[in-house]
Amino acid sequence: MTTFTVIGTSDPVPLEIARSARARRRGLLGRDGIEGALLLSPANAVHTLGMRFAVDVAYLDRTLRVIAVRTMRPGRIGLPRPRARHVLEAEAGMLERWGLRPGTRVAVRDA
Template sequence: MATLVLPTGRTFPLEIAESAGARRRGLLGRDGVTGALLLSPANSVHTVRMRFAVDVAHLDRELRVLSVRTMRPWRIGRPRLRARHVLEAEAGAMAGWGVRRGMRVEVRTHEPGGPDEE
């Protein structure tokens, strides 16, 4: 697990899908997500066989938001050329968090056995 940190200082739980299998699986088979899921590397997503709509933010290599949109189930998104990562959350979450184009987000990873674990 990791933490998504917004410029406002707000934080949210974050899962990171770095392996090909984890990126392919994404949010499939789930009924929702707590916080967000970061697909890395990735420049596009689809919602085929998804059970719920998602907010999708394309991020560049510096984690700057290139675009934010909501995708209903059974849609295929077009690749974003400058995107290196895709952030997914339940539909409406990113608007509520204030995520918008041009903002830079931060990802804090938690090391096993570190101060965040007991």
């Protein structure tokens, strides 16, 4: 199982990683929710067209530092973030709960 943690905390969060182009295109489409988060890599933009629930989106740079965080309702198209190399998606409200905000870093670990 893959997890991520916010640097400076010890609580691991379940993580799915979408590495293939097909997995990144599908993202969270067709799901009613997610336990943990989904990491789209590489990616610098997302959309919520066809989504069933609102999501929190964190744009990460190449060192996994958070550049920006936003909540997107279904049916939205996000603008690309030029410095972003990865995008972390979770159910709305979860990123704040986990302490993710601009400037924080995450660590990904395979258990």
